[in-house]
Amino acid sequence: MSQLTSWTFAGALGLSALAATTFAQAEEIELLNASYDPTRELYQAYNPLFSHWYREQTGDNVTIEQSHGGSGKQARSVIDGLPADVVTLALGYDIDAIADRTGKIPEAWQSALPHNSAPYTSTIVFLVRKGNPKHIRDWDDLTKDGTEVITPNPKTSGGARWNFLAAWIYVLKEQLGDLGKLDDPRYTNEVSAAQAAARQFVGDLYRHVPVLDSGARGATNTFVQRDIGDVLLAWENEAFLTTEELGDGQFDIVVPSVSVVAEPPVAVVEGNVENKGEAAERAARAYLEHLYSPEAQALVAANYYRPVDPEAASKEDLARFPELELHTVDEVFGSWREAQATYFDDGGVFDKIYQP
Amino acid sequence: MNSTPHRHIVARPQADETPLVRYLLSSLAMAIIGLFLILPLVAVLVEAFRDGWQTYMTAITDRYTRHAIGLTLFAALVCVPLNTLFGVAAAWCIARFEFPGRSLLTTLIDLPFSVSPVIAGLVFILIFGAQGWFDGWFAANGFPILFALPGIVLATMFVTLPFVARELIPLMQQQGAEQEEAAIMLGASPWRMLWTITLPRIKWGLLYGVILCNARAMGEFGAVSVVSGHIRGSTNTLPLHVEILYNEYQFSAAFAVATLLAGLAIVTLIAKSIVEWRQQRQWESASS
Numbered sequence: 001m002s003q004l005t006s007w008t009f010a011g012a013l014g015l016s017a018l019a020a021t022t023f024a025q026a027e028e029i030e031l032l033n034a035s036y037d038p039t040r041e042l043y044q045a046y047n048p049l050f051s052h053w054y055r056e057q058t059g060d061n062v063t064i065e066q067s068h069g070g071s072g073k074q075a076r077s078v079i080d081g082l083p084a085d086v087v088t089l090a091l092g093y094d095i096d097a098i099a100d101r102t103g104k105i106p107e108a109w110q111s112a113l114p115h116n117s118a119p120y121t122s123t124i125v126f127l128v129r130k131g132n133p134k135h136i137r138d139w140d141d142l143t144k145d146g147t148e149v150i151t152p153n154p155k156t157s158g159g160a161r162w163n164f165l166a167a168w169i170y171v172l173k174e175q176l177g178d179l180g181k182l183d184d185p186r187y188t189n190e191v192s193a194a195q196a197a198a199r200q201f202v203g204d205l206y207r208h209v210p211v212l213d214s215g216a217r218g219a220t221n222t223f224v225q226r227d228i229g230d231v232l233l234a235w236e237n238e239a240f241l242t243t244e245e246l247g248d249g250q251f252d253i254v255v256p257s258v259s260v261v262a263e264p265p266v267a268v269v270e271g272n273v274e275n276k277g278e279a280a281e282r283a284a285r286a287y288l289e290h291l292y293s294p295e296a297q298a299l300v301a302a303n304y305y306r307p308v309d310p311e312a313a314s315k316e317d318l319a320r321f322p323e324l325e326l327h328t329v330d331e332v333f334g335s336w337r338e339a340q341a342t343y344f345d346d347g348g349v350f351d352k353i354y355q356p
Numbered sequence: 357m358n359s360t361p362h363r364h365i366v367a368r369p370q371a372d373e374t375p376l377v378r379y380l381l382s383s384l385a386m387a388i389i390g391l392f393l394i395l396p397l398v399a400v401l402v403e404a405f406r407d408g409w410q411t412y413m414t415a416i417t418d419r420y421t422r423h424a425i426g427l428t429l430f431a432a433l434v435c436v437p438l439n440t441l442f443g444v445a446a447a448w449c450i451a452r453f454e455f456p457g458r459s460l461l462t463t464l465i466d467l468p469f470s471v472s473p474v475i476a477g478l479v480f481i482l483i484f485g486a487q488g489w490f491d492g493w494f495a496a497n498g499f500p501i502l503f504a505l506p507g508i509v510l511a512t513m514f515v516t517l518p519f520v521a522r523e524l525i526p527l528m529q530q531q532g533a534e535q536e537e538a539a540i541m542l543g544a545s546p547w548r549m550l551w552t553i554t555l556p557r558i559k560w561g562l563l564y565g566v567i568l569c570n571a572r573a574m575g576e577f578g579a580v581s582v583v584s585g586h587i588r589g590s591t592n593t594l595p596l597h598v599e600i601l602y603n604e605y606q607f608s609a610a611f612a613v614a615t616l617l618a619g620l621a622i623v624t625l626i627a628k629s630i631v632e633w634r635q636q637r638q639w640e641s642a643s644s
Contacts, residue, residue, distance in 0.1 A: 032587060040604050067586045068600070081486035081495050082503045082585045102486065217603045225607075246605055 026059040027279040031287060033064055034084035036071035036158050036264070037217035038238045042303040043088070049299060050290050054283060062283050070215030071158030078102070078269065085273040085284045088266045090158020090216075092116070093336040095267050104271025118263035119291035120305035123326055124159075124166040126254040127223065127232040127239045134230045138256050139170040142231060143204045150229035151209055152219040154344050158264070159216035161344060163233040166260040167205055168343075169327050171198035173258045179332060203353035224251070235262065237304035240320065255322045260329065266291065400618050403611035415601070415609035416616060423589045424597040425616065427508070431580075431593065432573040435512045439569050443520025444562065448554070450521075451528035452536070462525065468517045476514050477582025480507060503585030508593060511579040516569045523565030524558055531557055560635035567631065571624040575617060 035043060047064040054062050067074065067082070071090035078084050079101045089095055092110060099105040110117045128136050134147055142149050152160040173179060175194035181187040211228060213219040216238060223232040224242055231254075234242070243251045266288045273284045290296055294312030301313035310318055333339040343349045373381075405412055415421060449455075450462055468476065484501040486492035494501045501507045535557070539549040555562075577595040584591045592600065594617060601610035 034585075037603070065587050065590055067588070068603070069586060077503065077585055079485075079487060080481050080502060081484075081492050081500070083495070083500065221603070241605075 026061060029060055029062045029276070029280045029283045031062060031064050031085040031273070031280065031284055032067065032083060033086050033088055033287075034067045034074045034078055034082060035088040036074060036090040037068055037215045038159070038220075038235050038241070039088060039264075040066075040068055040217075041241065042237075042300065042305065045299050045303060046291070046296060049295065050287055053290060053293075053295075054286060057286075058282075060279060060283060062287070064287070068217075070152070070156040070218075072156045073214065078104075078272075083272050084269050085276070085280065086266065086268050086288055088264065088288075090262075090264050091161060091336060092263070092265050093161075093340040094158060095265055096337055096340075098269070102271060104269050105267050106270065109267040110265065112267065113288060114292060115308045116263055117265040117267060117288075118308070119266060119288070119296070120264065120300040120307055122236045122262045122264065122305055123259045123324070124162050124233060124256075124262065125236045125239050125259065125322075126256060127234045127242060128230065128252050128254050130250050130252060132252055132254065136231050136254055139167055139258070140174075140201075142167075143201065143208060147208055147231065148210050148229040149205060149208045149231050149233065150211065150213075150219050150223045151233040152216055153212040153214055154350055156214045157216055157219075159235050159238070159262075160212075160219075160233075161339075162235070162260055162262045164202065164343065164350065165329060165333065165339060166233075166256075166258075167202050168198045169260055169332050170256065170258045171201045172332065173325075173327075179327060182332065199349065199353060202349075206354045236306075236321070240304035255324050258325045258327070261326045263328070397618060400611050400614050403607060404615045405608075406611075407608040411608050412612045412615075415606070415612035418609075420588050420592065421597060421613055424592050424594045424613075427505075427592065428574050428594040430505075431509050431512045432570055434509050435516055435573045436566060436570050438513065439516050440520050440562070440566055442517065443522075443524055443565060443569075444555075444558075446521040447524030447528050447558075450525050452533050465518050465521050468515050473511075473515050473576065473578030474582055477511055477579040480510060480514075480579075480583050502583050503587070503591060505591070507583035508580055508591060511583045512573050512576055515576050515579050516573045519569035519572060520562065520565035523561050523568070527558055527561040557638075560631055560638050564628065564631045564635060567624055567627050571621065574620055 033043060033047075043064075043066055047066070051062050051064065054060060067077075067084065069077070071094050074082075074084075074087070074089060075094035075097050078087060078098050087095060087098065087105075095105060095109060099107055099109060106112075113119070126136060126142075128134065134141070134144070136142065136147070141147070151163045154160040154164050169179075172182070172194050175197050176182070176187070176190065182191055211219075211222050213222055216235060219232060220234065220238055220242060222228050224246060232239075239251075239253050243249075243253055268281075268284045268288060270281075273281050291300075292309065294309070297307040297309045298312045298314065298317075300307045301310070301317035304320070306321055307313050307318075329336055329339055333342070341348070446461070446465060450458060481502060482488050484490055484492075484494060484507070486495065499506070501510065535553050536549055539553050540546070544552070575595060576593075577599075580593055581596060581599075584593065584596055586592060586596060586600065588600065594613065598610050598613050598617070601607075601613060
């Protein structure tokens with residue numbers, strides 16, 4: 001009996017010693033997540049969830065610092081030296097830009113994680129004032145006389161670029177009926193006529209924009225707080241957040257007939273996090289991978305983003321997302337790189353059609 | 357010394373406008389002040405307490421707010437003394453000596469006033485950025501400048517550079533160099549002359565410049581916004597924190613933090629009035 005007691009005691013001692021060494025090795029890790037504007041609430045909720053989970057898995061303490069701003073501006077800051085360990089931006093091109101200019105992100109970053117490294121998606125919808133006084137139903141209502149449209153500057157804002165492309169997709173779809181014709185050489189003439197019509201329409205659309213904010217959140221504040229404009233082109237998540245948490249029933253969401261699948265991707269900034277050591281690198285990778293876990297996906301849906309894995313999300317959260325015809329950028333424009341070069345780079349289509 | 361005084365103390369002319377004109381003018385002035393100064397201040401206070409005292413206290417004692425206060429105070433604590441030293445030295449050179457490039461120097465001191473703060477911030481990005489002239493050398497060697505404390509201090513230094521010098525140059529020019537020349541001729545060391553003649557004579561002007569410099573250092577937004585990176589709890593100054601809270605739809609919290617800045621502005625105004633009053637008396641005794 002006493003033999004057993006002493007064994008147990010020794011065992012307990014050994015265990016606690018083991019526990020002590022585990023805790024002694026537990027690292028304090030700080031990671032910086034540079035994100036775009038409307039993800040504030042999402043990451044405010046996700047960061048503690050991840051830290052807690054990671055501590056249970058590894059014993060390491062991870063503190064996540066956040067920086068938010070227009071997606072393009074954030075990419076620019078990382079290029080200029082902002083020491084972000086992970087970037088969670090509004091669109092792939094902004095991460096491409098960091099990869100191209102700094103080499104801190106591998107060129108094939110988009111295949112590092114499932115679903116093109118986009119753990120959640122969204123789309124572009126319209127937010128209008130209560131009762132929809134201007135009777136806005138679809139994209140072509142935006143260019144009617146006397147309608148003021150609020151959308152941010154596509155040069156600096158990721159959301160604004162999705163807005164732009166969504167409008168473009170709508171016209172192509174209206175003109176061609178089937179977007180499959182875009183790649184079919186038999187329809188070359190029809191396609192170029194449709195492209196010209198899209199250019200005409202989008203140019204007309206920007207003539208109805210009284211203020212070009214630099215980021216999506218600024219545009220929302222212009223519409224909601226400053227009471228400017230009749231319709232806000234918004235991320236679906238931003239529109240929900242506004243109507244359900246801010247608006248006190250002052251706003252309605254209008255779902256257009258056609259829109260774009262907005263895929264906000266995430267990537268580890270290898271060139272920055274490697275300076276912090278292996279434990280930090282592991283944590284940064286886990287931080288992004290864990291976004292695909294059921295609990296994080298449920299959180300994603302609760303924060304009005306469309307989860308890529310809807311299994312774990314609550315039924316009520318999922319029921320909020322309307323069904324509409326959605327097309328991806330790759331399908332219509334080839335890739336984000338091509339879309340960026342054609343439409344948003346200096347001297348591109350946006351510069352030609354936007355004359356303030 | 358043939359320096360022209362930049363300011364005159366003129367006896368108040370006898371008012372010969374009709375009472376009606378005087379009444380209209382002063383009510384117009386009051387209306388403008390009420391509209392542009394008092395109303396915003398009231399709005400800040402009303403918004404700050406809209407959700408109650410509890411929300412207000414939570415907002416201003418929040419971890420990130422405390423850090424922002426600390427960072428703002430630190431930046432001011434570094435910038436104001438350095439700019440004071442620079443201001444006294446520059447004003448001394450310009451007011452006391454004739455040298456080639458003197459007027460160029462005077463103009464250059466004004467540069468931060470004429471350049472948009474955003475441009476000032478971008479200049480630092482061009483110099484110290486990872487793609488800039490130094491190619492991120494500082495950051496690579498463990499001493500990051502941008503998106504870190506040194507960048508914030510540098511940007512604040514730049515925008516507050518002129519305040520002390522601008523205040524002292526006309527004052528020292530008007531005072532003339534006679535007393536200092538006399539001190540030197542009577543055998544005082546330059547150091548003694550500085551402490552017993554120069555500084556006591558400019559102290560109110562100096563203090564006035566320091567107060568303005570401090571107010572701007574704590575309130576600067578544009579230049580700091582460009583070099584900060586907006587990292588919460590790390591590179592977020594008080595004005596930037598207000599913007600972040602506002603963008604997070606925490607309007608009451610944003611205005612609560614704004615009351616701290618408004619409080620600073622009021623303290624600055626009071627201190628400034630006291631100093632102005634003392635300075636006025638000094639001018640009067642100097643010109644009599």
